[in-house]
Amino acid sequence: MSDRFDPARADIRWQAAWDEAQCFRADDNSPKPRSYVLEMFPYPSGRIHIGHVRNYTMGDVLARYKRMRGHEVLHPMGWDAFGMPAENAAMGKGVHPGGWTRENIANMKAQLKRLGFALDWSREIATCEPEYYGHEQALFLDLYEHGLVYRKESAVNWDPVDQTVLANEQVIDGRGWRSGALVERRKLSQWFLKITDFADELLEGLGSLDKWPEKVRTMQENWIGKSQGMQFRFDLSNGEQLEVYTTRPDTIFGASFVAVAADHPVAQSVAMTNCDAAKFIDLCKQGGTTAAELETAEKLGFDTGIGAKHPITGEYLPVFIANFVLMDYGTGAIMAVPGHDQRDFEFATKYGLPISRVIAASADEAGKPFDGEAEAGDGICVNSGFIDGMPVAEGKAAVIARAEAEGWGEGKTVWRLRDWGVSRQRYWGTPIPFIHCEVCGVVPVPKKSLPVTLPEDVDFSVPGNPLARHPTWKHADCPQCGKPARRETDTLDTFVDSSWYFLRFASQPDDKPFDPAQIAKWLPVEQYIGGIEHAILHLLYARFWTRALARIGKIEVKEPFGSLFTQGMVTHETYTINRPPTEEEKRVFGWTDEAAHESITQYLSPNEIERRGEQVFEKATGRPVKVGRVIKMSKSKKNVVDPDEIVATYGADAIRWFMLSDSPPERDLPWSEAGIEGCARFVQRLWRLFGQFDASAEGEDKAVDRKAHQTVAAVAEDIESLGFNKAVARIYELAGVIEKAAPSASRSEAIRKLLLLVSPMMPHLAEEAYATFGEGLVANAMWPEVDPSLLVEDEVTIAIQVNGKLRDTEVVAKGLDKGSLEAVAVANAKVQAILSGATPKKVIVVPDRLVNIVA
RNA sequence: GCGGACGUGGCGGAAUGGUAGACGCAGCGGACUUAAAAUCCGCUUGGGUAUCCCAGUGCGGGUUCGAGUCCCGCCGUCCGCACCA
Numbered sequence: 001m002s003d004r005f006d007p008a009r010a011d012i013r014w015q016a017a018w019d020e021a022q023c024f025r026a027d028d029n030s031p032k033p034r035s036y037v038l039e040m041f042p043y044p045s046g047r048i049h050i051g052h053v054r055n056y057t058m059g060d061v062l063a064r065y066k067r068m069r070g071h072e073v074l075h076p077m078g079w080d081a082f083g084m085p086a087e088n089a090a091m092g093k094g095v096h097p098g099g100w101t102r103e104n105i106a107n108m109k110a111q112l113k114r115l116g117f118a119l120d121w122s123r124e125i126a127t128c129e130p131e132y133y134g135h136e137q138a139l140f141l142d143l144y145e146h147g148l149v150y151r152k153e154s155a156v157n158w159d160p161v162d163q164t165v166l167a168n169e170q171v172i173d174g175r176g177w178r179s180g181a182l183v184e185r186r187k188l189s190q191w192f193l194k195i196t197d198f199a200d201e202l203l204e205g206l207g208s209l210d211k212w213p214e215k216v217r218t219m220q221e222n223w224i225g226k227s228q229g230m231q232f233r234f235d236l237s238n239g240e241q242l243e244v245y246t247t248r249p250d251t252i253f254g255a256s257f258v259a260v261a262a263d264h265p266v267a268q269s270v271a272m273t274n275c276d277a278a279k280f281i282d283l284c285k286q287g288g289t290t291a292a293e294l295e296t297a298e299k300l301g302f303d304t305g306i307g308a309k310h311p312i313t314g315e316y317l318p319v320f321i322a323n324f325v326l327m328d329y330g331t332g333a334i335m336a337v338p339g340h341d342q343r344d345f346e347f348a349t350k351y352g353l354p355i356s357r358v359i360a361a362s363a364d365e366a367g368k369p370f371d372g373e374a375e376a377g378d379g380i381c382v383n384s385g386f387i388d389g390m391p392v393a394e395g396k397a398a399v400i401a402r403a404e405a406e407g408w409g410e411g412k413t414v415w416r417l418r419d420w421g422v423s424r425q426r427y428w429g430t431p432i433p434f435i436h437c438e439v440c441g442v443v444p445v446p447k448k449s450l451p452v453t454l455p456e457d458v459d460f461s462v463p464g465n466p467l468a469r470h471p472t473w474k475h476a477d478c479p480q481c482g483k484p485a486r487r488e489t490d491t492l493d494t495f496v497d498s499s500w501y502f503l504r505f506a507s508q509p510d511d512k513p514f515d516p517a518q519i520a521k522w523l524p525v526e527q528y529i530g531g532i533e534h535a536i537l538h539l540l541y542a543r544f545w546t547r548a549l550a551r552i553g554k555i556e557v558k559e560p561f562g563s564l565f566t567q568g569m570v571t572h573e574t575y576t577i578n579r580p581p582t583e584e585e586k587r588v589f590g591w592t593d594e595a596a597h598e599s600i601t602q603y604l605s606p607n608e609i610e611r612r613g614e615q616v617f618e619k620a621t622g623r624p625v626k627v628g629r630v631i632k633m634s635k636s637k638k639n640v641v642d643p644d645e646i647v648a649t650y651g652a653d654a655i656r657w658f659m660l661s662d663s664p665p666e667r668d669l670p671w672s673e674a675g676i677e678g679c680a681r682f683v684q685r686l687w688r689l690f691g692q693f694d695a696s697a698e699g700e701d702k703a704v705d706r707k708a709h710q711t712v713a714a715v716a717e718d719i720e721s722l723g724f725n726k727a728v729a730r731i732y733e734l735a736g737v738i739e740k741a742a743p744s745a746s747r748s749e750a751i752r753k754l755l756l757l758v759s760p761m762m763p764h765l766a767e768e769a770y771a772t773f774g775e776g777l778v779a780n781a782m783w784p785e786v787d788p789s790l791l792v793e794d795e796v797t798i799a800i801q802v803n804g805k806l807r808d809t810e811v812v813a814k815g816l817d818k819g820s821l822e823a824v825a826v827a828n829a830k831v832q833a834i835l836s837g838a839t840p841k842k843v844i845v846v847p848d849r850l851v852n853i854v855a
Numbered sequence: 856g857c858g859g860a861c862g863u864g865g866c867g868g869a870a871u872g873g874u875a876g877a878c879g880c881a882g883c884g885g886a887c888u889u890a891a892a893a894u895c896c897g898c899u900u901g902g903g904u905a906u907c908c909c910a911g912u913g914c915g916g917g918u919u920c921g922a923g924u925c926c927c928g929c930c931g932u933c934c935g936c937a938c939c940a
Contacts, residue, residue, distance in 0.1 A: 004893095043940050083940065156938075167938040215859055219935070222858050291936050295856040324856090343856080417937095424938065494940070532934060535859080540937095569934095630866095632933090662867045662879060668933085670867065678880055684893090725868075729878035736878095799874040804921040806874050844920050850873050854920050 005687035005765055007651020014767040015116055023779045024063075024118040028507075028518055030072035036522045037063040038502055038561075040530030040538070041078045044104040044126075045085060048111040050570045050633060051531070053643045054669060057659040057761075058567060058722060059529050060117045064760035065719045066526075067118070068783040074522055076505040077112065077119045079105050081128035082429045082494045084167060090428075090460040097428040098456070101128055111644055116652045116763050118779070123505050127497035132504065133430040134451025135513035136496060139549070141433060141444050146552045148194045151442065154421050157288050158186035162463035165425040171288040178463065185285045187263075190423035191432055191490065195544045199224055199415045202543055211563035213666075216535045223536050225416025230400050231331065232409025234258060234308035237316065242266060242308060245330030245414055248337065249403070250395030253384035254358035255335040256348060258308040259301065259322035264332045267321040270304045277302055277321065284323045299324050299347045311408045312385065322347065328418050338374065345374035358384045359392065420541065422493040427458055427466045429491030437478035437485040446479050452487070465489060498538055499545035502528075502560055519555050527722075528561040532666075535566060565722050568668040572639040574628035575604040577618055603638040606673070630670050641671055653762035654680040660724040660761055682732075683765055686758065689735060690769035693751045694743060701746035707737045708750035709790040715757050716783065724761075731758060753784045799850035800825050802834050818845040825851035 018024065039059040042052055056077075063075035079101075086097035093100075105126055112119070125132050143149050157166040161179035165188075170177045195202075203224045206217045229247035236242055244258065260266045262284035271278040280302040287293055300323045307316035317335075324343050325334055338348035338355040348355050359379040360366050366382035381387045381395040390398060403409030423432070431452040433445040445452055455473040458466040467473060467489040478485040500513070502525055507518030530538075539561070546560040609616050609625050616625040633640045646655045657679040663669040711734040718727035734754055741747045752773070759766035759778045770778040793814060798821065800808040808830045812821065822843050825831060835855060842854040 040940095045940090080940070085939085165938075168936095169939045171938095219859055223936085225858095289938080292856075295936090297856095421937080426938090493938070495937095498940085531940095532860085533940080534935095536935060537937065538940085664868075667861080667868090672866085672880075674880055675867080681893090682879090688894090725878090729869075732878055797874080801873080801921075804873090804919095809874065842920065844873090846873060850921090852873075852920055 003688070003691075005651075005684055005768060007653060007683070007764065008648075010764045010768045011114065011116060011647075011652050014764050015113060017767070017777065018116075018118070018779055021777060021779075023777065024073075024075065024120050025122055026074040026076075026120050027072055028521070032070060032072040034074065034522060035063070035066040035071040035527075036074045036502075036506065036525045037066065037527050038074075038076070038505070038525045038529070040528075040534060041080050041498070041501060042108065043083060043085070044079045044081055044101055044108055046104040046107060048108050048115075048643050050641055050643055050671060053115060053655060054570055054659045054665075055529060055531070055567055056112065056115070056117055057656045058565070058665055058724065059527070060119075060656075061660065061719060061724065061760040062527055062529075062722070064118050064763065064779070065716075065783070067779070068756070068760070068781060070782070073118075074123075074506065075117075075119055076123040077117070077121065078123075078125040078501060078505065079108075079127065080494065080498050080501075081105065081126040082133075082491075082497055084426070084428070086428045087426060087460065091463075094460075096456070096458075098128065098454075101126075101428075114644070114647050114652060115656065118763070123508065125501065125504055125508070127430075127494070127501065128428070130451040130453050131510075132501075133497070134453075135504070136430050136492070136500070137433040137445070137450050137452060138447055139500065139513055139554075140492070140496075141447060141450075142552055142554065143193065143548055144444055148197065148548055148552075150192055150194065151189055152192055152419075153187045154190045154192070155185040155289050156188055156190075156425070158184045159463075160184060164463040164465075168288060168290050171290075174287045174293075182286060183288055185287070185289055188423070188425075190421050191492075193420040193422055193544075193548075195420045195541075196415060196417055198544050198547050199226070199417050201547055202417075202540065205543065205547070205559055209559060209561075209564070212561075213564065213566060216532075216539065216564060216566065219535050220540055223417065223540065226413060227416070228411065228413050230396075230403060230409050231412040231414075232311060232403050234311065234317075234335075236266075236319065237307035237309075240266070242319070242333055243331045244333045244335050245412065246335055247414075248340065248396070249399040249409075250381055250384075250387065250390075250392050251337040251340050251358050252310075252312065252335065252399055253381075253387075254337040254339045254356050255310065255317060256338055256354040256356065257318045257320055257336045259320045259325045259334050259336050259347070261325040261327040261332040262321055262323060263327045264321075264325075266304070266306075266319070266333070270306070270321070274304075277304065280321060284321075294326070295324065295343075297323060299343065299350060301347060301351055303351075311403070311406075318353070320347075320351075329416065330414050339370065340374055340376055342374045342376065345370075356383060358382060363389060420493075420495075420544070422496055423490040424493055425465045425468070425489075426491055427454065427460075429494060430497065431467070432488045432490050432492055434488040435476050435478055435485045436488065437481060437483065439483060440478055440480040440485075443478055443480050443485075449479070467491070495538060495541045496545075499541045500549070502542070503546075503549075503555070514555075516555050519557060523555075523557040524560055524562040527563045527565065529565045529567060529722075531569070532566040539564070565665070567665050568663065569632045570671055571630045571668045572606065572633050572641065572671045573630050574637050574639045575606070575609050575616065575625045576628055577602055577604060577623055577625050605638040606641055632668075633671070646676060650676055650680040651683065651764070653683050653765045657682065657728070657762055661728045662725055664725050665722055683762060686735065686754070686762070686765060687769065689738060689751060690755055690765075690772075692743075693755075693769075693773065694748050695773075697743045697745050697748045699744040699746070701741055701744040704737060704741045704744070704746045704750050706790050706793075707734055708746075708753045709786050712753055712757060712784050713786045713791055716786075719760070727757075728761075756781060756784050796848045798848065800828050800831060801850060801852040802831060802855055804852060807831060807834065814848055816847065818847060821845050821847065821851050825853060 037059050039055050063073050066073045081101050086101050089095055089100045090097045157171050159166050159176035159179055159181055161181035171183050176183055227247045230249040231245045234242045262281045271281050301320040304319045306319040308319050309316055336344040338344040339357050340359055360382045361379050378392050381390050387395040387398050400411040433452045435443050437443050455470055474487040474489055476487045503514045506522035507514040509515050542560050547558050549555050550558050608619055610619050616627055618625050658676050711730050714730050715727045738750050755766055766778045795811055796814045797809050797811050799806055808828055810824055822845055840853045844852040
């Protein structure tokens with residue numbers, strides 16, 4: 001065995017050996033217990049990001065570990081290959097989205113291979129290939145046949161200059177990212193999936209997901225947003241009725257005005273005759289469509305002059321059109337209670353409307369003024385007629401009961417969850433398989449004609465949807481009447497692609513999306529791993545899609561992901577230097593010489609800096625560099641590192657080890673050059689240790705045996721709970737113990753165990769060393785057995801406290817009874833010194849842990 | 856704005872309500888070496904009148920024999936918000 005482990009040679013050698021032996025190919029017919037380990041598949045942006053390395057290393061360790069425990073493991077990989085970046089590349093660089101994407105996939109696949117992941121590449125899928133999206137179209141038609149797909153009008157961000165629909169991320173401060181034009185909300189007829197039909201199920205289902213993080217379940221619960229409230233009607237002064245919904249019927253006596261959304265029919269009809277109202281509605285249409293934008297915008301309103309008769313007091317309340325009322329939630333109209341809703345409070349303050357208290361902590365506080373903000377909390381009803389004195393919950397029920405008795409309203413459950421709009425006015429996505437016929441209306445493409453494929457010859461020289469302006473593609477004959485008709489030119493949201501890919505991984509027949517029998521065998525995914533940023537949308541859509549397929553009888557499984565883990569981001573320091581502006585910049589930005597002394601802050605990449613002791617300098621110029629905050633790696637801040645370069649310098653095992661070390665996997669992991677060097681040193685340290693394996697060594701070393709068995713048991717637990725950083729710490733400890741131990745059979749056996757323990761984490765090093773043992777591939781080895789009798793210690797160190805403060809420790813036999821422990825503690829010299837003859841008031845004894853003497 | 860999380864040495868972190876700082880990184884000292892690298896050994900929360908004592912887990916309160924952990928109120932940071940993936 002050579003003294004140094006050479007990753008450059010070993011990585012390639014063992015990756016080839018695994019390929020050759022097809023170690024990681026999942027056998028659909030295996031009799032072994034199954035484990036489906038899945039990491040969220042990547043968008044093929046071109047290069048693997050270090051965050052991917054972290055994600056896939058975690059999954060890989062688990063997959064390899066499960067194999068060692070005798071499981072048949074499905075660990076697949078694919079590409080979420082549709083989406084905007086490919087179109088942006090097409091517009092920016094003049095390349096075809098398909099060519100660009102496929103090239104990226106080839107590059108990233110090679111990068112993943114260099115990291116030595118135990119993936120079943122025979123099941124690789126790319127969502128942009130007709131072999132995948134054709135099946136998606138078929139599933140979409142199945143949902144359509146079962147009434148789960150429909151069309152309705154919905155708002156999009158419209159760029160009036162580029163004449164195109166913008167994604168939310170393309171709207172910056174209310175303006176289009178390319179044109180700079182003020183964005184408008186415009187309505188288009190679009191395709192929707194009836195996720196709201198499943199709102200109850202999706203909410204209920206969360207209860208069974210006990211292996212999901214609590215926070216993700218809470219976020220989904222809030223997102224679905226079930227609320228029980230009251231829907232009721234105001235009689236308007238113009239003779240019409242206005243239906244409103246409220247979650248707080250208990251505050252009805254505090255209503256001081258009524259507000260409707262800008263696109264509410266009442267607002268529209270006012271606008272017909274009142275041009276100020278029409279102008280106001282136009283004003284409301286400015287800006288983007290995101291909730292954050294709508295809710296942080298200044299509260300604006302327009303008094304329609306209409307009065308709404310309060311159903312209990314009979315008083316007339318003014319009706320406003322308000323920009324903070326959402327048409328999509330409830331009825332698009334609200335009763336506003338400024339005292340107990342912050343938005344209403346701000347609005348009332350601005351427009352001088354009454355703010356009255358109807359909830360208070362107690363009856364005596366009925367007259368208490370507000371402290372500059374609404375009070376949304378609990379309490380009892382005050383100034384509220386027949387519900388005075390009732391707690392909030394009781395007040396709600398009483399008001400609903402009265403409304404129902406008098407016929408002007410009723411209790412109603414309302415969901416925050418909206419139906420899923422899947423139409424995208426873009427090229428690089430799954431074509432929606434429908435045809436618009438003037439005679440027959442909207443007609444599905446017959447399944448035998450699937451897939452509807454994207455045309456290759458498209459023009460990205462102007463903004464907008466290339467499908468819509470393609471000269472021939474959209475012309476198709478109506479499948480029903482045969483007359484010339486028009487193809488749907490919208491494509492599907494890419495979240496649809498990622499809502500069923502885990503099913504296709506488990507089974508991929510040519511003639512249908514999947515084989516239900518195989519789905520039943522592999523699903524649910526035993527462990528799903530990905531970023532927290534997918535906590536709501538992707539995970540909710542995938543749950544919905546799975547349930548929808550179950551409801552229409554395509555599969556049995558209802559929840560796709562049995563256990564979910566959300567990993568943290570990889571972060572890095574930022575480096576900046578200040579430099580004076582160039583002549584060019586002075587000219588372009590119009591800086592005068594006086595202003596030009598203000599220097600420009602420029603980011604540097606980790607490659608462009610060097611450390612000399614504590615200080616950091618720019619390599620090229622030697623100027624001092626300012627070290628900034630540790631933040632998420634991003635291209636704009638240049639604080640990125642390239643996994644390929646790391647692998648080339650330190651080897652795959654070192655970067656894998658770094659990804660698992662130190663930070664708990666759910667938290668952020670700060671990348672550091674020093675850290676990766678430490679990992680590379682540990683790889684070599686293990687190599688030297690493995691080289692000391694001596695099958696002929698004799699003699700027993702109980703302490704080493706004990707440590708080895710304890711570590712095997714603990715690391716197994718840590719891996720199963722994805723506590724990789726804890727497993728890493730234990731492996732360091734075991735390595736330290738073995739290094740200090742004298743040669744013995746126990747020591748050699750401990751070295752063998754250590755090798756097996758690290759093999760899921762550093763598979764190349766482990767193979768290289770295991771090869772010298774002559775026992776085949778470690779990838780096919782079994783996890784070491786644990787002797788339970790070696791797990792327990794016979795002595796323990798207990799803490800001796802006086803008044804909860806540590807004063808000493810004592811080593812005692814494990815399991816010593818309370819009385820003896822108390823005697824040991826009281827006899828302790830330091831305790832005696834502190835007590836100085838006094839009798840303890842009380843003694844608390846926790847066996848094997850501590851004794852606390854209360855003096 | 857709404858929803859969700861997080862906060863412990865110089866840094867990443869460990870700690871079923873029971874010895875705070877395991878383990879790693881960085882740093883310092885030493886051994887080996889002509890020298891360097893590599894490797895090995897030791898030290899490393901702060902303060903003090905230093906074999907000992909005091910303080911200490913973002914801040915302020917509380918529960919408890921005992922709180923990093925539980926409760927209440929702040930402060931700070933991060934993530935999501937439906938057309939980024």
